[in-house]
Amino acid sequence: MMLLEIAVAAPIDQTLTYRLPVKISANPDGDGTISLIGRRVLVPLGGRKVTGYVLAEDVVASGEFKIRDIAEVLDVKPVFPCSLIALFRWISNYYHYPIGEVIRAALPAGMSPRSVRCLELVDSAREDERFLSLPDEKWRITLQEKGSLSAAATKELLASKVWKKTIQQFIKLGVLRLCESVTSDGVKEKMEVCYRLQHWLPQPSVDLPDESEIFQHYRRQLDAELGLELKLSEAKTLYYMKGLEEKSVDGTSPRKELLELYAGAAKGICDLKEKRLVTEQKKRVFRSPLGERLEFFPAPTELTDEQNVALAEIVPAIEQGGYTPFLLHGVTGSGKTEVYLQATAAALRQGKSVLVIVPEIALATQLEAHFVSRFGEQVVLLHSGLSASERFDQWSLAMSGEAKIVIGARSAIFAPLNDLGLIVVDEEHDAGLKQDDSLRYNGRDLAVVRAKQQGIVVLLASATPSVVSYHNALCGKYRLLTMDNRVGNRSLPKVTLIDLRKQQSSGKRSLFRPQLRKALEENFIAGRQSVILINRRGFSSNVLCQECGTPVQCRDCHVTLTLHRSTQQLLCHYCGYSVHEKTVCESCGSMQLVPVGFGTERVETELQEMLPLARVARLDTDTAKDRKAFLQTLKLMRGGEIDILVGTQMVAKGHHFPGVTLVGVVWADGGLAIPDYRAAEKTFQLITQVTGRAGRGDSPGEVYIQTMRPEHYAISLARTHSYRHLVEKELELRKNPAFPPFVRLVAIHIQGESEQDVERSASRIAAACRAAVKEKKSFVEILGPAPSPIDRVKKNYRWQVMIKAASIEILDALCSYVRQNQQELVSGRCKVMLDKDPENMM
Ligand SMILES: Nc1ncnc2c1ncn2[C@@H]1O[C@H](COP(=O)(O)OP(=O)(O)OP(=O)(O)O)[C@@H](O)[C@H]1O
Numbered sequence: 037m038m039l040l041e042i043a044v045a046a047p048i049d050q051t052l053t054y055r056l057p058v059k060i061s062a063n064p065d066g067d068g069t070i071s072l073i074g075r076r077v078l079v080p081l082g083g084r085k086v087t088g089y090v091l092a093e094d095v096v097a098s099g100e101f102k103i104r105d106i107a108e109v110l111d112v113k114p115v116f117p118c119s120l121i122a123l124f125r126w127i128s129n130y131y132h133y134p135i136g137e138v139i140r141a142a143l144p145a146g147m148s149p150r151s152v153r154c155l156e157l158v159d160s161a162r163e164d165e166r167f168l169s170l171p172d173e174k175w176r177i178t179l180q181e182k183g184s185l186s187a188a189a190t191k192e193l194l195a196s197k198v199w200k201k202t203i204q205q206f207i208k209l210g211v212l213r214l215c216e217s218v219t220s221d222g223v224k225e226k227m228e229v230c231y232r233l234q235h236w237l238p239q240p241s242v243d244l245p246d247e248s249e250i251f252q253h254y255r256r257q258l259d260a261e262l263g264l265e266l267k268l269s270e271a272k273t274l275y276y277m278k279g280l281e282e283k284s285v286d287g288t289s290p291r292k293e294l295l296e297l298y299a300g301a302a303k304g305i306c307d308l309k310e311k312r313l314v315t316e317q318k319k320r321v322f323r324s325p326l327g328e329r330l331e332f333f334p335a336p337t338e339l340t341d342e343q344n345v346a347l348a349e350i351v352p353a354i355e356q357g358g359y360t361p362f363l364l365h366g367v368t369g370s371g372k373t374e375v376y377l378q379a380t381a382a383a384l385r386q387g388k389s390v391l392v393i394v395p396e397i398a399l400a401t402q403l404e405a406h407f408v409s410r411f412g413e414q415v416v417l418l419h420s421g422l423s424a425s426e427r428f429d430q431w432s433l434a435m436s437g438e439a440k441i442v443i444g445a446r447s448a449i450f451a452p453l454n455d456l457g458l459i460v461v462d463e464e465h466d467a468g469l470k471q472d473d474s475l476r477y478n479g480r481d482l483a484v485v486r487a488k489q490q491g492i493v494v495l496l497a498s499a500t501p502s503v504v505s506y507h508n509a510l511c512g513k514y515r516l517l518t519m520d521n522r523v524g525n526r527s528l529p530k531v532t533l534i535d536l537r538k539q540q541s542s543g544k545r546s547l548f549r550p551q552l553r554k555a556l557e558e559n560f561i562a563g564r565q566s567v568i569l570i571n572r573r574g575f576s577s578n579v580l581c582q583e584c585g586t587p588v589q590c591r592d593c594h595v596t597l598t599l600h601r602s603t604q605q606l607l608c609h610y611c612g613y614s615v616h617e618k619t620v621c622e623s624c625g626s627m628q629l630v631p632v633g634f635g636t637e638r639v640e641t642e643l644q645e646m647l648p649l650a651r652v653a654r655l656d657t658d659t660a661k662d663r664k665a666f667l668q669t670l671k672l673m674r675g676g677e678i679d680i681l682v683g684t685q686m687v688a689k690g691h692h693f694p695g696v697t698l699v700g701v702v703w704a705d706g707g708l709a710i711p712d713y714r715a716a717e718k719t720f721q722l723i724t725q726v727t728g729r730a731g732r733g734d735s736p737g738e739v740y741i742q743t744m745r746p747e748h749y750a751i752s753l754a755r756t757h758s759y760r761h762l763v764e765k766e767l768e769l770r771k772n773p774a775f776p777p778f779v780r781l782v783a784i785h786i787q788g789e790s791e792q793d794v795e796r797s798a799s800r801i802a803a804a805c806r807a808a809v810k811e812k813k814s815f816v817e818i819l820g821p822a823p824s825p826i827d828r829v830k831k832n833y834r835w836q837v838m839i840k841a842a843s844i845e846i847l848d849a850l851c852s853y854v855r856q857n858q859q860e861l862v863s864g865r866c867k868v869m870l871d872k873d874p875e876n877m878m
């Protein structure tokens with residue numbers, strides 16, 4: 037009898053031991069060799085049954101607890117590889133999160149295969165009188181006619197108060213039985229018909245005056261060189277196939293595209309197939325989420341010197357194997373993507389697979405096109421925009437080893453790739469890599485941990501690495517690679533600061549100062565594209581009562597509402613609460629409300645007024661809600677069909693828009709006022725990233741930055757592209773008072789509907805932590821308790837205690853202490869959440 041170590045999907049910190057009873061076969065297919073590790077099982081826990089994940093077999097019981105039997109094996113094959121188990125254990129320890137819940141969070145939601153139970157009428161009991169004498173309910177008739185019920189009908193029946201008992205009795209009598217079956221959602225990969233040339237064919241000459249002559253000539257050429265006596269339709273088909281072959285990764289011509297070029301190819305192909313000049317095959321298609329074929333990017337003819345230097349370090353590390361972390365600091369447009377592609381090729385040559393993590397889905401789509409152009413069908417994309425069945429598809433392709441390259445957002449760090457050789461993290465500084473609720477992990481940090489555990493290469497890359505990562509590189513924890521120059525000797529754009537403190541001279545007040553205005557007008561007239569950054573969405577950031585000055589606030593949060601003119605709403609950006617824009621002041625009842633401040637919508641409106649003929653588009657979380665529309669906007673921008681793109685930080689990240697020559701920042705220092713020790717770092721990163729969108733094509737770029745604080749180092753250093761100076765400055769400042777990288781942080785969040793309970797709990801937690809660290813010799817500091825900067829969200833009051841410590845062990849000891857004593861420390865229905873290495877300070 038085998039004992040199993042199982043993580044249950046419940047808030048329990050430890051794994052549990054269960055027995056695999058003899059009556060349950062681990063391998064119903066009769067294959068005795070497959071291990072249970074990585075599979076899901078159903079186990080009794082208290083009075084219910086929950087999903088468990090098998091982490092180890094043949095374990096030894098501690099003898100402390102009574103060991104129970106597992107109820108069922110849910111999967112016929114593992115759903116995650118053994119190599120991930122160490123990562124799950126690490127995450128559970130590090131983030132102080134129950135291990136079963138870690139695994140549940142790692143597996144795609146609603147992932148199949150899953151087990152379902154169906155009620156069946158036992159064959160030999162078809163004539164059972166007791167059963168036949170039951171009332172003519174729909175379920176009974178179905179059972180009698182079809183022999184079984186669907187999983188949904190079974191579930192409903194077993195939950196019904198009226199029939200539950202009866203069903204159970206009939207199961208006991210052996211008339212009915214419950215059958216477990218494993219299903220997967222029926223979505224298949226998309227396939228298309230392709231044709232392949234079976235013969236070498238000469239290159240057609242194209243410098244003939246008209247088309248029909250080209251085809252005639254090609255027909256004669258094929259006859260002369262290869263002795264093929266072809267009909268004109270056949271020669272014409274071959275001519276187009278030859279063209280498509282060159283554009284494709286694997287030398288095939290998709291039927292759909294061929295017919296679009298030449299309708300007569302349908303007939304031509306039939307004849308050519310008969311003559312065995314062409315064969316037909318089915319191929320998996322990779323479509324962009326827009327349903328279109330992905331753009332094709334040819335490989336560059338040669339690498340830049342800096343790319344060569346970087347790869348001369350990365351490739352041997354991949355070939356030799358072993359844990360090697362790299363930090364690639366490459367300025368915007370230096371060709372980092374090509375480095376990822378070459379490194380990937382090196383890993384594939386070793387028979388290894390590759391994982392690419394990006395902070396944002398839009399970037400994943402862009403990278404996907406590059407990777408598919410180079411590696412074809414070996415690439416899958418894992419992201420939250422997929423339906424459950426699509427995600428299952430991608431997941432199983434990775435699990436089976438069919439897909440060698442997985443690209444995805446942070447959760448793709450759990451991709452079930454077996455033979456990893458390389459993990460790439462693009463835009464490694466980006467806050468989007470951190471999950472901000474439930475299991476609060478950082479995808480970049482997990483990439484490093486996974487690489488270390490599996491002994492492989494990890495490549496963190498950014499034009500503006502996080503100060504912490506760069507510090508790690510300076511200390512020798514990571515190997516630093518630098519690319520200081522743009523591809524093709526393009527220069528970084530010239531940046532001009534515009535001081536917003538200087539009075540606007542005369543005329544209408546505008547969000548754009550004359551210099552930026554003029555540049556925008558000239559750029560538009562010259563037929564070039566511009567990008568405008570304003571890191572706030574909505575029309576205005578606040579709405580104030582003109583009579584008493586009170587801002588309109590959310591009903592459930594301590595947050596002022598933002599005016600969204602396009603939907604005529606005042607909207608809470610924290611909980612989504614909204615009221616019509618024509619509302620009354622809560623405090624005095626006046627209807628005179630005035631918008632103050634500005635956001636993307638207002639900037640868009642003003643631009644459109646300023647340049648009525650320009651095609652202006654907006655990119656922010658509001659317009660990005662519709663994923664298709666969002667990707668469409670990016671595509672139009674790349675294709676030059678938008679003149680001015682306005683947006684939040686979304687426009688700043690990693691996009692390659694070759695036509696953009698002008699970038700404007702409406703208000704650069706808004707982020708400096710946020711209570712976050714990284715406010716300057718983040719401001720610098722945002723400006724540098726958006727600056728990097730200019731001048732990536734043939735024409736050089738220029739950038740105008742409007743700011744109230746032109747002398748602030750985050751802004752003046754961004755003007756001169758001085759990343760290393762910024763790091764020096766930040767490291768100096770973070771020594772005292774101490775902040776990461778010199779200390780580690782954990783934020784303890786306490787939330788609840790009763791303000792008093794929350795405050796009391798926070799105080800007790802802070803006091804308990806203080807008492808616990810009294811004796812400690814190394815540096816530790818407990819800050820708070822204090823209300824969070826946004827101290828009420830969705831009816832919940834929020835307080836926090838922040839702990840800084842020089843040693844991670846002390847932090848961990850305090851976290852464990854708080855969790856273990858939660859019952860005594862926390863009042864009423866308050867919730868406590870630990871956020872290690874917090875990213876969001878609000
Ligand atoms: N060796 C090369 N020769 C010619 N073109 C190249 C080469 N390497 C990269 N490129 C091209 O240079 C452009 C910029 O490269 P890429 O988008 O990778 O920049 P990046 O370093 O990722 O910048 P960012 O940080 O802004 O995302 C792309 O169009 C890419 O195809």
Ligand SMILES: [Zn+2]
Pocket residue numbers: 590591592593595608609610611612613829830
């Ligand atoms: Zn709200």
